[in-house]
Every structure is written in C-alpha cells, then in structure tokens.
Amino acid sequence: MNTYDDDQVGRARVADSPELLAYYDELAQLDAGALWTVANEIEPWYPQPKSVPVLWRYRDLRPLVAKALAMVKAEDAGRRVVMLVNPGRKEHSAAVGLLYTGLQIMGPGESMSAHRHAAAALRFVHEGTGAWTIVDGQKLKVGPGDFAITPNGTWHEHGNESHDAPVIWQDGLDIPLTNTLDANFYEIHPELHQRPGPVVNSSVLSHGANLLPYGLEKWTRPYSPVLGYPWEPSYQALRNLAKATGGSPYDGVIMEYTNPLTGGPVMPTMGAHLQLLRPGQRTRAHRHTGSVVYTAAKGRGVSVIAGQRLPWQQGDIFCVPSWAWHEHANLDPNEDACLFSFNDFPVMRSLGFLREEAYPDHDGHQPVADRQP
Amino acid sequence: MNTYDDDQVGRARVADSPELLAYYDELAQLDAGALWTVANEIEPWYPQPKSVPVLWRYRDLRPLVAKALAMVKAEDAGRRVVMLVNPGRKEHSAAVGLLYTGLQIMGPGESMSAHRHAAAALRFVHEGTGAWTIVDGQKLKVGPGDFAITPNGTWHEHGNESHDAPVIWQDGLDIPLTNTLDANFYEIHPELHQRPGPVVNSSVLSHGANLLPYGLEKWTRPYSPVLGYPWEPSYQALRNLAKATGGSPYDGVIMEYTNPLTGGPVMPTMGAHLQLLRPGQRTRAHRHTGSVVYTAAKGRGVSVIAGQRLPWQQGDIFCVPSWAWHEHANLDPNEDACLFSFNDFPVMRSLGFLREEAYPDHDGHQPVADRQP
Amino acid sequence: MNTYDDDQVGRARVADSPELLAYYDELAQLDAGALWTVANEIEPWYPQPKSVPVLWRYRDLRPLVAKALAMVKAEDAGRRVVMLVNPGRKEHSAAVGLLYTGLQIMGPGESMSAHRHAAAALRFVHEGTGAWTIVDGQKLKVGPGDFAITPNGTWHEHGNESHDAPVIWQDGLDIPLTNTLDANFYEIHPELHQRPGPVVNSSVLSHGANLLPYGLEKWTRPYSPVLGYPWEPSYQALRNLAKATGGSPYDGVIMEYTNPLTGGPVMPTMGAHLQLLRPGQRTRAHRHTGSVVYTAAKGRGVSVIAGQRLPWQQGDIFCVPSWAWHEHANLDPNEDACLFSFNDFPVMRSLGFLREEAYPDHDGHQPVADRQP
Amino acid sequence: MNTYDDDQVGRARVADSPELLAYYDELAQLDAGALWTVANEIEPWYPQPKSVPVLWRYRDLRPLVAKALAMVKAEDAGRRVVMLVNPGRKEHSAAVGLLYTGLQIMGPGESMSAHRHAAAALRFVHEGTGAWTIVDGQKLKVGPGDFAITPNGTWHEHGNESHDAPVIWQDGLDIPLTNTLDANFYEIHPELHQRPGPVVNSSVLSHGANLLPYGLEKWTRPYSPVLGYPWEPSYQALRNLAKATGGSPYDGVIMEYTNPLTGGPVMPTMGAHLQLLRPGQRTRAHRHTGSVVYTAAKGRGVSVIAGQRLPWQQGDIFCVPSWAWHEHANLDPNEDACLFSFNDFPVMRSLGFLREEAYPDHDGHQPVADRQP
Ligand SMILES: [Fe+2]
C-alpha cells in the first residue's frame, strides 16, 4: 500500500541548488526542462481534478435564462445559452472535466440557422412543448424529458414552433474535450437552413422493441442512428427494469441510452443515462474516473459528492468530478425520483482509463458536515 | 460471362478409359480418388440445393398435430412435435437447407423435463395462451405471435399452464447444421427441472426503447440477453417503421429481431425477421444464399418461389431454398399481412458466403405456370 | 452426469404400434414426420462423426500422383489432383468432416487457367521448386514447406516454372462445407489468365515483424492480406517461441498462421497451424469439436487418434475427426518434428460450437492396441 | 465554403453594453456565463493548437542530458530525464498537444525502482547497448533504434548493465492526456523491484512472421502483447515494403508498429510509426488532426512544418502540431533516411476526430521563408 508520501524512493525529491537553478535555465534555452522538477505534480498518486462539485438550482437559473430572451437576439448570440461554469474550469468553459453544459432558451416562433462542428452535442428538454431540431435533414420534435443527440459532424438547427411559450432545453457538449485535443471544426450551412425529409422523428419510429430495420443501406457512422429518446418510453423502460432487478447499489435502477446497432454509447465521446431511485432509496457511495453532469428529471433528493450535500429537485443540475465519492438519495417516501445524466465514460473506456471503487467505510456512506438524508 | 458449359477449358472433361478405370481402383485402395471425376459436381457453377420449395398448410397440419396429443405421451416423445421435412432433405430431417422446424403441441397442464443441447432453438407461437418456457432459470410466458429463443447450451423446459386449451408453437432449430458440423451435444438436467427466478419475462422487462441496463454484470455470451420478443411491441415496431420508410423492394417493411448488445442476430447460427406487406403490396423477386423458413403471422398472400406459386394464410409455413428466386404479395387489399421467418443468414455472414441478386427481368417478377397474384 | 442411456425421461422412447405407423404415413403425405422417431439420432449425446482417422502415406501416394502426370492433361483435368477421401465421407469427397484435401502435381513448364469459386483454398508445398500461383493479380512463388492461401472469391491460377522437376503441393479446401451450405459458385476467368503485377510475393514483403503498412488503402476483405507464409520464417518463428514458452500440453509449441490485421485465422472458414514437437516429446491427449488435416512437415513421429496409432514421417497426411481423442509424439530423440495442419476451427468459433476437453486418465494417454511410442 | 468571418449569421456577435455587463455579473454569481461571450473562441473554424513546431537538436541536448548524470542521483530524480517542452504547452509539460517526451540517461550499472501509472509510456533508444527494462515481469534488452512499450498499468523499472557507457533513450508518454482526463494514478512497487521471468525478450520471441502463439491463455489486455520492436527486423520490414509499394505521397514508405492480435496500434492512447524516405525523396504536404513527435532514426533530411524549415539528422527530435501542414525530404542522394514517430492518432480515431487533407497548391509543397530542400 502506498503512503502518498513524496519523500520516498520512487518519487522525485531533488532539492534546488544554485547549480541546478543555473542548469534549469540552460535547459529552458533549448525548450527543455528537468522532469524531476514537475514529476510529482504530473504523475499524481490519483486524479487531481480542478473541477469541484457544483449544484445549479433551476429556480435560480431560470429567471436569468428568461432574461436573455429579451436582452440578445438569437441570431446575434448564435444560440441563446446560459452556460454553467465550474469554478475550477473557467478557462475551459466547462461544467465539469471536459464537459460543457448550458440552458438554451428559444422564444415562440424562433429558429436558428444551421451549422455543424466536430464537437458533439446532446439535448435534454426542461420545459416547453414547441421544440424541434433538424439533424442531418431529419426533423425531430422534442418535449420535456426527451433526450436527443447531435453527433460530431451532423448539420443541425433548431427552433420553437409554440405560439406562446418559450422552450428551455439543456445542451451538453464535449467542446472542452474537442478543443483540448485540437480537433474542433465549425462550419455554417451554405444555405443557412436544411430541407428536412417529410417524416418527423423518423429514426425514433424506425427503432424499437429490440428489432432493427433490415434490407436498407447499412449504417456505418460511429454514433447511434437513433437521434431521439423520448421521455415516456425511456421512463417506462426504467420502470420495467425496476420490476426485474434490484439495480446497482451505487445508482439504483439505471439504464444507458444506447446505439442499438452496437449496444454502446450514443456517441463515441459522450454517454447518457437515466436512473430511478425508488421512494426513500439511498444508494451507497462509489467513485470512478470520468466526469458526470446530472439533471434531476423527476422528484427530489439529495446527492453527497466529495462529502458535500447537494439537495436537488426537478430541473436542478449538478456535477460529479472524476474520482469524487458520490451517492444519491430519493427524499420522497412515496414517489420515485429520476436523474438524467451525461458523461465522458466512452472516452475513458476507449482509452482504457476507467477505474472504479466502492466507498469502504460506514456502510458505504461518506461523512458530511450536515448529515441528514 | 460464363456459359455454364462443362465442356470448356477450366472444367474437368476427362473421358473414362480402361487405364483410367484401373487407376481409379488403385486410388480407391489408398482412400484416394481423382478430383477430375467429381470436380464439376463439387464445384458447381452456382448452388445446387437439394431442398425444394414447400408449403405446409396449417389447416392440413393442425389435425395431425392434435392427434399426437392423444397418441403419445409428451415425456415418452421427449417433445411432442410434428416436424416438417423437405422432400429433398429427408436424411437430415431438415425443412430447408440445414434448418429444422416442427409444430409442437402441449396439452393443458402438461410440462416437459429440462435438457440442453448445442443445437439452438427458437419458438413462434401459433395458438394457445398458456405456454411457458424456462430458459437458463428465467421463466417466460408466451402467447400467439410471440417469438422466443433457446440458445446453444441453455437449459430449457416448457409447458402449458392453461386449463382447457392446448398450445401449439413452432420450433425452429439448427439441428441439421449442428450435426453436419459434428458439434451436437445433449444433456438432461440433473434434477429434471430448473428452479426459475421470481420474475417472469425478466429479460423482456429489462430491455426496451433503446436503453440498456447499466451497472450490472456484463453479458458476455454470444447470443441475445433478450429471450422473448412479444408480438404486440414487435408488430408495433414494424408499423412504426412503415411510417418512416418505404421498405425493401424485395421484402416490404422488414425488421430483424436483434441482440440489443450487438445489433446483430439473436443467435450466432439463426436469425429471425418480421416483415409487413402493405395492403395489396407485391414485392420484386431476388435470390440470395441462405435458407429461410417463413410462417404467415397475419393476413393472407402468395409467394412465388423458384417459379412456384405458394398461396398462404395465417399459420401456414413455407420455405425458400438457397439461391431460389422469391417474391411475396399481400392478397388483401385492405389489411397488412405479416410474415415471420427464420434463417441461417448469420452462418452465411460469418463465413463470408452471403451473396444476393435482384431478378433482372419482367419488372422483377418471375414467370409462373398459373400466374394470378 | 448423464448415462447416455436412451431409455430415460428426457429422451424419446415411443414404441411403434400399428396406429402410430399409420399415423406416420399420414404425416409423410404432408411432407411431415414425428420428431420422436428420429430425436435420439439427431440429438446425440455427443458428436457422431462419420469420418474416421486415416493415415495417407506419402510414399504410397506419390507414385500414383506421378502417374496422373502422364495419364491426364492438366487442362482436361481442370487441375491434376489426387484427392484423399475419408471412408466415411465419400459422398462429400471429404478428407475429414467438411474439409477436402488432395495432392496436386504440375509438370515442368505447365500452367493452369484462371478461375474463382466461393470455396476457399490453401496450399502446402510438398516438393518442387518451380511452383507459382497468381491470386487476384498477385504472383507468389512457393517452395517446400510454404503455405499459401486462395480465399473465397479470389481469381487464381498456378503453374510450375521448373525446367526439369514436377511440383507436388497439397490443396486444402472447404468445398464440402461450401456445398453443404448451398453456397458454392464457380467462374472461369473471362480471359483465361490474369496479368500479375510486377512484384512477386508482394504481400509477403509488405507484412512482417509486427509492423503493418500505413497510409495505403484500407484492407476490408474478410481474409488475410498476406497470401503466403514461407517455410523458413515460419519455422524460425516457431523455434523462437520454443525458447520463450513450454507450449501446450496437447500440441507442443504451436502457432497459428494469422491475418495480421485481426490476429484471427487466415480465412473465415479455415485456419492453419504449424507446431513443433521437441526431440522425444510426447503430448497429452485432448479432444475438441472441429476437424483437422495434418501434414508431417519435418521429422517423424506417431499420433494416437481415437485409440489408433498412426506413425508418420515427412510428407504423410492424416486426419482427426471432431471430438476424437488425439495426442502426438516425436519419435526422433535428437531432432524436432513439425506438423502443419489446417482445420475448420474458424467455423466452430464463429458459430459458437468450439468445445474442448482433456483426456482424464492414464496421465493423459489413451490406451492403444499396440502401444509403443 | 465558409469565409472564417465571425461577423456573419451563425456566429456570435453580441456587442457589450452596460446592461449586458451587469447581466454577466449576475450570471457569474451563479457559476454561470453567457455562451455568446466565448462561443467563437470555443467553437473555432478549425483547430487552434497552442503547440508550435519545434526542432530539438540532439547535438544541443546531449551535453545537457549528460550533465544531469553528474548533477542528480537517479533515485532522487525518480528518473533522470530532460523533458522537451513546447513553448506553447509549458503548463502541461507537453512536447506537442497532449504528448510528453524526454531524453532519459542511465549511467553504467544504474537501475531504477519499479512503479506503475495510468499514463502509458514508450521508449526509443538513442545510444548505449546496456539498456534493459522489466515490464510486468518480462525483461527486455534494448539497443539503438529499438522501440519498446510500457502500457497503462504495467509495473516497470529499468537500468543500464553496461560497464562503461551511458544509455540515452527517449521516453514518450501520454501524461498530459491522462492528466487532462483526470485519470492518472501512480503506485510504487511494494517490493521496489520485480522478479523477472527467466527468458529475456520473451514477447519478441513469441511473435513473428505473421504467426501467433496458440493454445496458451488468451491475451485480453487492451495493448500489444509484444513489448519490444527491435530496430533490425523493423527496418528490414520497411525495406521489404519499399520493394513492394511506392508508399504514401505524404510519408514515403511508412509502417505502423502494431498489436498483432488486432492489427491496431500498440496502445489505446499512442501509436508509433517507422517511415523510410528514399534517397533524395521529397514528400507532398498534408495536414491532419492529431499530434506527432518525430525522431530522426537514420540519415538526414528536412521537414517543413507550418511553413517552417526544420533540418534534421540522426537523433534530432521535432514535432508536428495538430492540423499543421507538414512534408518531409531526405537530403541524402544515396542513402535512405528513416523517421521514427509517435502520436495520439489512436485517441483521435477512437473518438471520431481524425480528419486529413492534402495541401492543394504548388504541387503539394508549402511556401517557406528560406526554401532550399
Ligand atoms: Fe451546434
């Protein structure tokens, strides 16, 4: 067992000296440096995320989001979005780790122009019934609780066809990842708008009940051919699973939105889950690599993250940094509670970085300052 | 373009002679032979299946199936099944190619003992509401139109819990393939019966709407974790797809029952499809390697196979041999018609033998003796 | 544990009766039958191959092969091949299971015309230095001990450019499998001959030392891009492995010829191995599904197959049927012995039929009538 | 075609105003912000790497590397490494993008203690004949030009068993990537040293000539079982390929060190190539996502990167940032020149970020200030 002590064989522990400082200057002249001056920092004992747990309350954010409707024109803003910024990740405009999230508002009758980018996007609808998006020529209508994807490289545009109420949906993107990898591209649609096919929600209609379309052209893109996952059947799937299994000790009854052609995540850089906490259920803590943005989709509860108690109710958003202990509880004794979440687990999995462990003490529960759940 | 003439360079055309006949005898002494004596036969220009198109009418078979109920005890029969035997494949007890099918009847209250085998099985229920099966400890209840699988190596047993009506379901197995590959094994359950878990249809409950259970033990077996595909959602999925696409010119609107973890077939040796022919729809002919057993699941129609007209209605079973031209028509002008089918396409695909072509003439329709559809 | 007794619950045990015989006739009228009349036969306790172990001695076969050179013209024969036929598999022209093998002879200066077929072929050269083959436009020169492949669908032709000596190589094909699956096609090259590219053995030159060509067009075919595996580096690889590992208890030091793009078998229907038995080494017996054709590539030894002692020396060919116990011994106390073999394991693996077990008794050795090794 | 003009529909172009500035303050209070204030920056038209092209000359670095030998004890330094730091990536200690590289020196008889980390490492030996490394219990001896890997999570330690000369090898690691993903772990071996198996270079001995060991335990780790790729056979493979193909217009004759079980890169986060420029060869420019560190392994030449001429000779190291135009030339008219390189292409490929384009003008050559090659 390692002691996490940097003053032992196997760690760098070279003291500065005038000779060494002069030597370091020489190295710097050649765009070089001495590894041992930074080794312990860049080879930490365990992940040292700069992200911290944050809770964004919908009741706090909503008024400010609504304000943007009046203050900026959608087309001047590109998209009218209030982004959620982790205090430790301001320079990346990240909500946690390399994930971006924000609340986008579209007024009645508004629509945006079409563009595409290497960054992948997803949407989770908070309110409003008039939302639509066109992704690579396919029109989707989405309502509260619906989840939709806009994969890397797909043309997209969206709007609100309601006559009287705004739409607020949550965007999730891997922009910080894409930029960190020096791989982002952006393009405006040459005609500013796509011409969608005649069938709305066609990919949703085409995939269901564990059957797949046959005899058509083979789908070869690295993301799900299903562009939308409506709330109702998703929630129903979760309820059905709850009849069949006890679920995970750390997450309750949890499912992943998947690409039905692979059983894998919806996109190669971001995955998404929907989970159900039974009335009064309290999960045990675990931690793992990978960052997660959670949105309370139904009910009310509390999550303890890195020892901090974050109470939430429908619409609230919070995040779990990589390797932070976390556990969840449903505070309602009669109703189930649901959390939608998205994450960078596909990245961690592809690159071989997934690691997980259970919280070993106190029956799986972290100590918190003000412990109530 | 080849002329299919065996009297040309590149084909064997050695005439017998006394010297050669003597030579062939010498070879035979050493368990050897001259390739050229069989080359043209074992290297045919195109597949030469011994299977022929056959139509088995349910109204013909049902009385004989019912008769078996009285004539043999289930446990003496192993399973009480009338198997459908292609005239060209009697020595393999095959319905077509290397596929076996049969109609199994279980009287009210009957149940069979548990066993397992390397041959994979599937079920398609024709009638009766009391059918159940237990597959590797999971109890499934199945009704008319439901499709269920019993993969290679899984313990299984089944019965009929109805009080008054028999169950008739169709078995589909790859027994001829498994035997041809010298790979079949059979085992009787040491306790003759399994002890099923408490939840019925648990794998069906656990998989739906393009979400997958998460956080549980990873499924690593080479077949679908979903053991049942009930009629209602399957048919609904097909109807939804029909809204989104025109379908295949050869099959109408067609879907494959899939393993949601891979997007592939339900089992490595047999695939299954459900297809919908719109009112009055008539498809174009094509042919491909691979054998298919079809069951009319709904409505009435006619299929033309290798120039033979096979009219069918709900419950009827027919087969398409490898490389035989085939096309389908729905004879009802107002109702859709549905065909369930199973096949050995997964074998053909894994081994690189899939080949397909469209019928080139007459707008895609074969000449038939008595053409009416 | 099962007793392999057919007179128990779970097996069919219906006695004939006049009523049943009449019933069976009724069924036969409808192209149907009663499963229980054949169930125990088509669902055997374990594989019941019709193939038997056979040893074909090269010293016996060679004179007859040579005789063919004089007796038939190559172009009349198609290819001048003495095929090896298992006594139990005559109707399939199979050496064992669904595998075909034969010895092909080409006289000095001879060449064959080009064709292709769905059946896959492989070659193992016994003697002669002038052999060449052109596979999909790539010319390969092969000598004794070299292994080469002619995958499903590739154009091929071959010849012997020696001035004075014949070539004898061994063909291995999956013809019986391909026909059994009703999937064979045959085509004669429209110009009778291909025009090979300028570089001989280009695929061999392009793949070595665990590096792969980069920046060229991606290989997407389902077989190895390497068409030849020359003896010398293959044998050297085996000798190197022998330095690093003890090898398998059943096979000695054994390697598989692989597709370097997948690590898998060279073709989807047939795999090939080269194995080394150390001086005096005697392996333990095991059995598994899948059929194997062995060729003694170096040295002399004995194999015990299903209790039969088959002594072999370089050039000899023998076979192991599916599920037959087998073990090998090198009879030379000073020299290593090598066996080349090909098999249908890729089929068994793709379809989920691979099963293996070790011989449990007598220290892993079968009893034989005349036991000496 | 996009104009890269941020003052158009589809880009953010909201001017500051007192009201907006107050609004931004309100957002900041809630850990939120307005997307449109950063949108154009975080959604750039194309990648905007902070890395710049750098050339590190071995003749400049070597004296400073040698100096470290005297100035710090190996065990105090952890490892005695002069790292190469891109002027644009100092805060990440990265040579380019998210790749780290450095020159490590080990004096005669020195050895380091064992540790492991989630960051993956590779080595390319510059000089010295006494180098060894033990990776997960396997001892490897490596000499000049040899390439070796130390995958994520493998225990490793190394040393120099020469009596008189130091070893200098180049380390390549994905440390910046691993940290950016909040996924790094570090552990010191509980006994400080491993006990290697008896066979040196066993994984190298076990894999060659497109054959793979068979019948041993299946390798399931996500990286190559081959831990070393010696110079001589690698260079020979490249020379053989040069006989068979013209190579890539952008890279000359180039091969990737691969995992022979998958045909893929040696590790999931870093790939490595060896390429040969024929005497006098000058390639055409292209650009692609992904970062590359090059080391001149043989000969002398010049590379033009983002319009900068970087002349190199054996031992020199240089880098190509993501999306920078680059082309290479061999300046020797008689001898081939070789570049070793490592990259993050596996990351780009897994995540769907690979994109490439050819330089369209001037026959594929970039303008340079002082153009001579
Ligand atoms: Fe966008």
Ligand SMILES: [Fe+2]
């Ligand atoms: Fe978690």
Ligand SMILES: [Fe+2]
């Ligand atoms: Fe069965």
Ligand SMILES: [Fe+2]
């Ligand atoms: Fe068909």
Ligand SMILES: [Fe+2]
């Ligand atoms: Fe052939």
Ligand SMILES: [Fe+2]
């Ligand atoms: Fe074996």
Ligand SMILES: [Fe+2]
């Ligand atoms: Fe290290």
Ligand SMILES: [Fe+2]
């Ligand atoms: Fe490049």
